[in-house]
Amino acid sequence: MTRETLRSAARASAPTFSPLYRQIKDFLIGCLERGEWRPGDVIPSEGELAQRFNVSQGTVRKAIDEMAAENLLVRRQGKGTFVSTHSDPRAYYRFLRLMPNDGIAVPSVSEPFYCQVVDAPPEVAAVFGLAPGGAVVHIKRLLRFGGEKVVFDQIFLQAEFFPGLTLELLRAGERSLYSLLESDFGVRMISAEEHLRAVAADEECAALLGVQCGEPLLLVERTAYTYGNRPVEWRKGLYCTRNHYYRNELG
Amino acid sequence: MTRETLRSAARASAPTFSPLYRQIKDFLIGCLERGEWRPGDVIPSEGELAQRFNVSQGTVRKAIDEMAAENLLVRRQGKGTFVSTHSDPRAYYRFLRLMPNDGIAVPSVSEPFYCQVVDAPPEVAAVFGLAPGGAVVHIKRLLRFGGEKVVFDQIFLQAEFFPGLTLELLRAGERSLYSLLESDFGVRMISAEEHLRAVAADEECAALLGVQCGEPLLLVERTAYTYGNRPVEWRKGLYCTRNHYYRNELG
DNA sequence: AAGTGGTCTAGACCACCGT
DNA sequence: CGGTGGTCTAGACCACTTG
Numbered sequence: 001m002t003r004e005t006l007r008s009a010a011r012a013s014a015p016t017f018s019p020l021y022r023q024i025k026d027f028l029i030g031c032l033e034r035g036e037w038r039p040g041d042v043i044p045s046e047g048e049l050a051q052r053f054n055v056s057q058g059t060v061r062k063a064i065d066e067m068a069a070e071n072l073l074v075r076r077q078g079k080g081t082f083v084s085t086h087s088d089p090r091a092y093y094r095f096l097r098l099m100p101n102d103g104i105a106v107p108s109v110s111e112p113f114y115c116q117v118v119d120a121p122p123e124v125a126a127v128f129g130l131a132p133g134g135a136v137v138h139i140k141r142l143l144r145f146g147g148e149k150v151v152f153d154q155i156f157l158q159a160e161f162f163p164g165l166t167l168e169l170l171r172a173g174e175r176s177l178y179s180l181l182e183s184d185f186g187v188r189m190i191s192a193e194e195h196l197r198a199v200a201a202d203e204e205c206a207a208l209l210g211v212q213c214g215e216p217l218l219l220v221e222r223t224a225y226t227y228g229n230r231p232v233e234w235r236k237g238l239y240c241t242r243n244h245y246y247r248n249e250l251g
Numbered sequence: 252m253t254r255e256t257l258r259s260a261a262r263a264s265a266p267t268f269s270p271l272y273r274q275i276k277d278f279l280i281g282c283l284e285r286g287e288w289r290p291g292d293v294i295p296s297e298g299e300l301a302q303r304f305n306v307s308q309g310t311v312r313k314a315i316d317e318m319a320a321e322n323l324l325v326r327r328q329g330k331g332t333f334v335s336t337h338s339d340p341r342a343y344y345r346f347l348r349l350m351p352n353d354g355i356a357v358p359s360v361s362e363p364f365y366c367q368v369v370d371a372p373p374e375v376a377a378v379f380g381l382a383p384g385g386a387v388v389h390i391k392r393l394l395r396f397g398g399e400k401v402v403f404d405q406i407f408l409q410a411e412f413f414p415g416l417t418l419e420l421l422r423a424g425e426r427s428l429y430s431l432l433e434s435d436f437g438v439r440m441i442s443a444e445e446h447l448r449a450v451a452a453d454e455e456c457a458a459l460l461g462v463q464c465g466e467p468l469l470l471v472e473r474t475a476y477t478y479g480n481r482p483v484e485w486r487k488g489l490y491c492t493r494n495h496y497y498r499n500e501l502g
Numbered sequence: 503a504a505g506t507g508g509t510c511t512a513g514a515c516c517a518c519c520g521t
Numbered sequence: 522c523g524g525t526g527g528t529c530t531a532g533a534c535c536a537c538t539t540g
Contacts, residue, residue: 017536019509045525056511061526069320071502077526078518095501099446192501195350197492198449198467216449216467222501241448248499250346250443250473251322268517270528296506307530312507328507329537 020055025063027053032072032083033227039085039182043073046081072190086178086189095178095192095224098150098239099247106146110177114140115167117159124156127223127234135159139170142208150244152205155235161187187232192224196246205238218246271306276314278304283323283334284478290336290433294324297332323441337429337440346429346443346475349401349490350498357397361428365391366418368410375407378474378485386410390421393459401495403456406486412438438483443475447497456489469497 031037044052049060064081067073071094074082085091093108100106119133128134136156143151155177157165162185169180182188197219206213217238224233239246282288295303300311315332318324322345325333336342344359351357370384379385387407394402406428408416413436420431433439448470457464468489475484490497 021509047525056513058512059510062509064526075526076519078520078524080525097499097501194499194501196447196469196497196499198469198490199492200467214465216451218447218449218469239449241450245472246447248348248445248447250348250445272528298506307532309531310529313528315507326507327538329505329539331506 020053021059021062021066024049024053024055024060025066028063028067029072029227035186037083039083039188040087041083042080043083070190084188084190086176086182092176092179095189095222097247098145098244100145101243101245108150109144110141111144112139112141112167112170114138115165115170120156124234127231128158129231130158137162137165141170145244148243149209150240152208152238153235154237155233157181157233161185161232188226189224189233190226191229192222192233195221197221199238201238209238209240211240211242215240217241220246271304272310272313272317275300275304275306275311276317279314279318280323280478286437288334290334290439291338292334293331294334321441335441337427337433343427343430346440346473348498349396349495351396352494352496360395361392362395363390363392363418363421365389366416366421371407375485378482379409380482381409388413388416392421396495399494400460401491403459403489404486405488406484408432408484412436412483439477440475440484441477442480443473443484446472448472450489452489460489460491462491462493466491468492471497
């Protein structure tokens, strides 16, 4: 593929100016989407990509810079550039913002106890753009921090993307849910949006979390997206915030 | 100032390697801290800065790129690079994550009703690193969205930085609190950390927000920082999340 | 037309990692 | 040592804004 190929493709598909590094970035994202490079893999070096596209190293560099800023790639000096992965223990809790009040981090343990394919509730169908009653996997689990029951999660996934996802599979191994979805089903979560509210505990979750019925809980609704901002997960978490808080940084 | 000045300064102060663009960034941040360029001002052009430091445009560019990514500067093609400001209406709600359930944005109105210099409560003194009982300004206010009472804020500021801050001043004009603190006291908020919990409404805030005593509310504690990660504000907000939610994006 | 930021190049050298 | 990412240059040209 030559530089001219890139330029002409841009002009053909859109009259708006698209810089070279943007086109290269789009190409790299395409490789990730199509699974040509899998999570944890090294991608070709900057020099090699520059040759392949007939551009200078700096142009490839700018494309990779942006993708690294978006957590799609990870640079490691002297080694190469790698596809981000949830299987890296350092990324296990990338999306979990819960912190203990006293600041002392303790290991968290996930205890899934329910996993069934069900008709999508209307709210979930709307998020996924499914027909009402489309098939989704419904997971319920408890998260413990140092033994203490802190979070009750209800997770919904589009069933067609996760055939054979069972409670046994969820319970096997130490990896995080996103790590499992990534390695066993090829679906990678890259961003998410959360909506937070305060609610009163109902009977079910009061029993599960071991709190009084009516106790204030933090309700966290999350929509998670894969490449191309396609929603693939919706979840509803109830957090007991007696000994923990949800941490957020504003820039 | 020459390139050699930059290099030798780096070697003298620290044995660790510090790239040129880093040193230039530090210099630019210093200018902002010392108030040499004020919010809303244009800073010198990339070419001029490159000449001044005896480096190439690309090096200056990288320094400015990072600062733009941190919201310290704003680039405007064809016009120049500007110091970020809370006085820009587009930045009024930079730190406010509250959204209406129905997605229809309505204007918010701040109603401060209390402003006194008081001894710092222990929690606040700890955040500011003040001696117990140090002087802080204590502000109470209500935030309304389309007339509806939604947030009860209690705000604490280090008194020494804000002499003459009164209820009248807070009530005057349309600008946001951070815009006022920036233009009238020269203190600019650049980042913040929030801790969220669910709590039950006590009598005071139930009355203020017009909800039942015991109703679940979202408790948002914020520490806001100015240049150099110096904390200058601590606030405690109680959000009624019946018709609104706290929105957060995870990357 | 002049001035600004935005893109791109070709090549150099440095810092880091593995063998 | 060779290969990788990280820094830096000097200069070119493009895109946008303003006078």
